[in-house]
Amino acid sequence: RSNYVSTTKYSAVTFIPKSLFExxxxxxNIYFLxxxxxxxxxxxxxxxxxxxxPLVxxxxxxxxxxxxEDWRRKQQV
Incomplete structure (x- = not known):
């Protein structure tokens, strides 16, 4: 096992679901929905x-x- 630590919050696959959840x-946002x-x-x-x-x-x-922000965070590593 490696000791790789990811500082990013999202991946390409999980960006939309996690972002919508956040x-x-x-x-x-719930009110406007x-x-x-x-x-x-x-x-x-x-x-x-x-x-x-406006909500969209x-x-x-x-x-x-x-x-x-996540892309810049990934570039810093």
Missing amino acids: QFRRVA VVACLSYTPIAPFRGATAVG LVLLVTMVKEAI
Whole structure:
């Protein structure tokens, strides 16, 4: 066995599941997910895309930021 220690948080295979798990640990993201789901019901006064769009944008920007941070962490070793 080797004594290899990984300082990265993600791998290519586990990036999306782990990142989404980390994103939805935040209460604000869960709130906006619930609002987005409710916006597709008949009682919603607005269209669903107006709630899903900002949520997806925030998730994507945060996931890209985490990927860049993890890549830089890997490059330091």
